[in-house]
Amino acid sequence: MGRWTEAATAARSAGPPATPLPLSATSLGCGATMASSEEDGTNGGASEASEEKEATGRRRRLGFLATAWLTFYNIAMTAGWLVLAIAMVRFYMEKGTHRGLYKSIQKTLKFFQTFALLEIVHCLIGIVPTSVLVTGVQVSSRIFMVWLVTHSIKPVQNEESVVLFLVSWTVTEITRYSFYTFSLLDHLPYFIKWARYNFFIILYPVGVAGELLTIYAALPYVKKTGMFSIRLPNKYNVSFDYYYFLLITMASYIPLFPQLYFHMLRQRRKVLHGEVIIEKDD
Amino acid sequence: VEILDAKTREKLCFLDKVEPQATIAEIKNLFTKTQGRSLKDEDVLQKLPVGTTATLYFRDLGAQISWVTVFLTEYAGPLFIYLLFYFRVPFIYGHKYDFTSSRHSVVHLACICHSFHYVKRLLETLFVHRFSHGTMPLRNIFKNCTYYWGFAAWMAYYINHPLYTPPTYGAQQVKLALAIFVICQLGNFSIHMALRDLRPAGSKTRKIPYPTKNPFTWLFLLVSCPNYTYEVGSWIGFAIMTQCLPVALFSLVGFTQMTIWAKGKHRSYLKEFRDYPPLRMPIVPFLL
Numbered sequence: 204m205g206r207w208t209e210a211a212t213a214a215r216s217a218g219p220p221a222t223p224l225p226l227s228a229t230s231l232g233c234g235a236t237m238a239s240s241e242e243d244g245t246n247g248g249a250s251e252a253s254e255e256k257e258a259t260g261r262r263r264r265l266g267f268l269a270t271a272w273l274t275f276y277n278i279a280m281t282a283g284w285l286v287l288a289i290a291m292v293r294f295y296m297e298k299g300t301h302r303g304l305y306k307s308i309q310k311t312l313k314f315f316q317t318f319a320l321l322e323i324v325h326c327l328i329g330i331v332p333t334s335v336l337v338t339g340v341q342v343s344s345r346i347f348m349v350w351l352v353t354h355s356i357k358p359v360q361n362e363e364s365v366v367l368f369l370v371s372w373t374v375t376e377i378t379r380y381s382f383y384t385f386s387l388l389d390h391l392p393y394f395i396k397w398a399r400y401n402f403f404i405i406l407y408p409v410g411v412a413g414e415l416l417t418i419y420a421a422l423p424y425v426k427k428t429g430m431f432s433i434r435l436p437n438k439y440n441v442s443f444d445y446y447y448f449l450l451i452t453m454a455s456y457i458p459l460f461p462q463l464y465f466h467m468l469r470q471r472r473k474v475l476h477g478e479v480i481i482e483k484d485d
Numbered sequence: 486v487e488i489l490d491a492k493t494r495e496k497l498c499f500l501d502k503v504e505p506q507a508t509i510a511e512i513k514n515l516f517t518k519t520q521g522r523s524l525k526d527e528d529v530l531q532k533l534p535v536g537t538t539a540t541l542y543f544r545d546l547g548a549q550i551s552w553v554t555v556f557l558t559e560y561a562g563p564l565f566i567y568l569l570f571y572f573r574v575p576f577i578y579g580h581k582y583d584f585t586s587s588r589h590s591v592v593h594l595a596c597i598c599h600s601f602h603y604v605k606r607l608l609e610t611l612f613v614h615r616f617s618h619g620t621m622p623l624r625n626i627f628k629n630c631t632y633y634w635g636f637a638a639w640m641a642y643y644i645n646h647p648l649y650t651p652p653t654y655g656a657q658q659v660k661l662a663l664a665i666f667v668i669c670q671l672g673n674f675s676i677h678m679a680l681r682d683l684r685p686a687g688s689k690t691r692k693i694p695y696p697t698k699n700p701f702t703w704l705f706l707l708v709s710c711p712n713y714t715y716e717v718g719s720w721i722g723f724a725i726m727t728q729c730l731p732v733a734l735f736s737l738v739g740f741t742q743m744t745i746w747a748k749g750k751h752r753s754y755l756k757e758f759r760d761y762p763p764l765r766m767p768i769v770p771f772l773l
Contacts, residue, residue: 436648441730 281380283315368413549620563637564603570641665722672715675701707770713743
């Protein structure tokens with residue numbers, strides 16, 4: 204057994220475990236909206252700064268089946284969101300208006316966005332190194348927007364704000380899933396990595412704006428119809444007011460959005476600028 | 486072998502007399518083993534596995550607060566808050582209901598049960614519990630109080646609401662629920678006393694708890710943490726008594742948290758004691 208000599212003591216602050224927000228996450232993806240931001244390494248088996256190296260390392264630990272499935276999943280999702288993008292462009296070119304756009308793409312959108320629930324399972328079974336809670340929150344917020352707002356509150360479907368977040372989500376997801384696909388295949392073109400860590404700067408605030416404006420537009424209708432709400436008296440002595448729930452949801456963007464955004468900016472600096480330094484040494 | 490921190494280049498430690506044949510894995514082991522083992526206040530320097538010099542690693546745990554303070558604060562809140570709703574203090578319900586009283590007997594019973602529960606907890610904190618750690622991180626008091634006070638307000642709001650609906654099966658349901666509640670409260674208290682008696686005053690020793698003459702402690706035969714089992718039972722009883730969904734949700738959340746704690750406790754019992762009774766499950770007999 205070795206003898207220990209005095210060494211510098213490391214005084215680290217070890218408080219309670221990190222909160223479930225993605226602050227403790229490694230680099231986040233090109234999340235254009237709050238709903239779409241996620242941790243690096245999600246669902247692609249790729250991880251942070253030394254991405255290519257660690258991607259191989261991770262894949263060596265991932266079984267063949269897991270790699271094959273994740274590759275298929277990410278290719279399928281890239282394709283799905285590409286189809287959505289093309290459908291949206293075609294609609295606008297043919298009709299010249301955004302009215303009716305949501306209706307024309309809603310089935311595809313719902314299918315692929317709901318399919319993303321699988322990403323939670325990927326984290327649960329460990330083939331993706333992200334926290335279940337973080338992924339859960341992110342996917343849930345997307346599901347919330349699609350099913351509990353645009354699907355259920357029909358009057359908002361023709362709002363411009365819907366197009367705003369749809370465009371932002373589409374570009375983000377295509378970039379994100381192709382990033383994972385290429386990482387898994389070990390051939391990541393620099394421009395995809397560049398896109399992933401730069402697009403979010405614009406897309407994220409744009410997407411958030413789209414989502415918030417859409418929820419805001421939905422408020423009068425929700426208040427008038429009292430939808431999704433339970434009033435007293437009832438057998439289970441509980442009540443729920445969807446209108447106030449939406450207000451609270453909107454308010455929650457205020458603390459959450461800046462944290463996620465600045466985290467991604469930090470990750471960007473680490474990944475992109477870190478890479479530059481290595482090249483200089485070479 | 487000199488080990489430095491990769492980021493700060495600080496010298497972390499110096500391994501003396503390492504075999505040339507040692508693998509990196511073994512060196513890592515030597516390093517992390519001393520890093521990881523946290524020392525107790527009572528440990529004697531001479532008895533520690535070090536050579537003629539010892540390296541102690543200091544970890545700043547951040548601001549701390551005593552367990553007793555946290556417990557008292559988080560339990561006093563619900564006691565007080567529930568009563569605000571029970572007495573229908575102004576600005577909660579419509580003004581015509583200020584300081585009125587519910588006409589349903591179950592509402593009064595519920596207030597007695599809820600208040601009793603938290604008074605019991607406060608008294609146990611002051612006179613019964615013996616804590617392994619004196620303190621916990623300061624952040625916990627805000628987290629815990631939000632949880633307890635928030636849920637107390639939420640359930641109290643509905644139970645004491647002028648539009649409250651009493652249980653579907655009436656007095657029968659309430660009687661059954663009350664029986665469950667009382668039995669589980671007695672059980673929970675019995676376990677707390679049994680655990681206290683395991684450990685002499687001021688000591689921090691750990692022993693396997695066993696059933697005593699008190700029949701409520703016989704649950705130790707089947708479960709490592711019967712105090713949690715009884716606690717969940719009490720809240721299930723309260724939920725049936727009030728037939729209030731927020732109470733059921735509170736029970737569910739509490740059950741989830743207590744299961745995590747029970748599993749951890751169970752695991753550490755198994756690690757510490759070779760002869761730990763194999764029949765025991767962490768929190769639910771035979772199941773969980």
